[in-house]
Amino acid sequence: MKKIVTILGARPQFVKGAVLSRVVLEHNEIEEVIIHTGQHFDKNMSEVFFNEMKIPKPKYNLDINNLGHGAMTGQMLEKIEAILLEEKPNAVVIYGDTNSTIAGALAAKKLHIKVVHIEAGLRSFNMKMPEEVNRILTDRISDLLSCPTQVAVDNLQREGFENLPIVIEKHGDIMKDAVEFYSHFSEEKSSIIKELKLEENEFVLATIHRQENTDSKEKLESVFLALEKIHTEKEVVLPLHPRTKKLLEQYNMQPNITLINPVGYYDMLELLKNCSMVVTDSGGLQKEAFFNKKHCIIAREETEWIELVENGFATIVGSNTDEICQAYFNYLNSSADFSIELYGNNVGEKIYKSITKLIQV
Incomplete structure (x- = not known):
């Protein structure tokens, strides 16, 4: 069975990861190993999500937090690399733009492991933001870029990504899947x-x-x-x-x-x-x-x-x-038509299919 390692570290990543984990479990074709870097270390910022959302518990918890950007990213890189050498996955899946994201991408790329970046192509065009640095570098060394919007795809094309050996897909926003699925339970659970x-x-x-x-x-x-x-x-x-x-x-x-x-x-x-x-x-x-x-x-x-x-x-x-x-x-006192389609549908399934194609399940 093929294997992916998913790296999570911050609240939004737990939410997005829950969607893909559910799809992976439903298909039962790929083994998923989860690494929690510990970037959000407060119990209410992390553990509660694994309990509430029925995400498979992380096999590894690195407990790296409360450090400067360099120290945090460096320690994550070192520990993730050791895990990847042991697990030998076919791909590493990362989300968003945190230090956990760039550390996972670097560790995988240096070991010649495929990198899947979910929520790729986003740009604030503010290089003073550490998140902007993380997302640009992560996009450049990924093998599959899962874009949430056409704007994200356009950003990558303007930067010349179509000339690189990188697969760019507009899948939509995986967060939409999470809101639609878990909204059915929130009133009962909260x-x-x-x-x-x-x-x-x-x-x-x-x-x-x-x-x-x-x-x-x-x-x-x-x-x-x-x-x-x-x-x-x-x-x-x-x-x-x-x-x-x-x-x-x-x-x-x-x-x-x-x-x-x-x-x-x-x-x-x-x-x-x-x-x-x-x-x-x-x-x-x-x-x-x-x-x-x-x-x-x-x-x-x-x-x-x-x-x-x-x-x-x-x-x-x-x-x-x-x-x-x-x-x-x-x-x-304003109103708006929120029914407009901006972020796609059934995004987790689309991402899953692209991952299976990347690693040839």
Whole structure:
């Protein structure tokens, strides 16, 4: 039986990985070995996903976290390489743009193992973002690039990827599969709306965690000032990322909004279903908002998901207090046709078929 090694490290990767793992198990043609790098080490940021989403438990947990980019990536590279030498997979599957992603790609490529990059071709065109560096380098050394959108395919073509021995496929966004599948269970599995005494469309869901916001006291203050202003109009609920929590304490900031611990996927789906809109600097949550028919205010200077902005589903505001608040008021009474097809269907199955072709199952 052919074998793939899947490398996961951060919350969005657990969600995406769950989709492909389910397809792999259904077909029973390929053995999947999962490595959890430990990049998200908080129990509520990782373990809860494996329990909730019935993802096969990782065979390996590297427990590498809370380090600088170089140290984290270097330690992951070393440990993943040792595992790949032992497991001898036919391909390594990686997701997104984290340090876990680039470490997995480098380890596999240097051992001449096929690399499958899911969510390939995304670009923010901001090279100050470590995620941008990771995704560009990962794309270049992959063998199969699974693109979520035509924009992603176009990005790769502009960079000359069609001249390289790399397979480029537009499969769609695997996150859409996850939302559609797990939405059927979230209301039964989650009690967060009741626990927090929230009413449908009577709260704003927010998440802030990216370095560009958290590492700047000025930007973080500006974003949270906007959230506090919105909170006077409509409750703002923010699951607090460990990094953001640490820096709020360091900056001695105590924002007057509803702060809660990180939540599992079912809880997040219920928060998305019931909120009035989303404020976030997360890439994944921008799409999850769209899949749940919610407008999104993007607290960044750019987005990889430009089609959301072009079609009026999201607005880029950076960390500017006034722009965040203005976007909130603009979306309060606006409507949009969320039925537009942006991200494909049955994506996990399409990716699976391309992987089987790559490794010749």
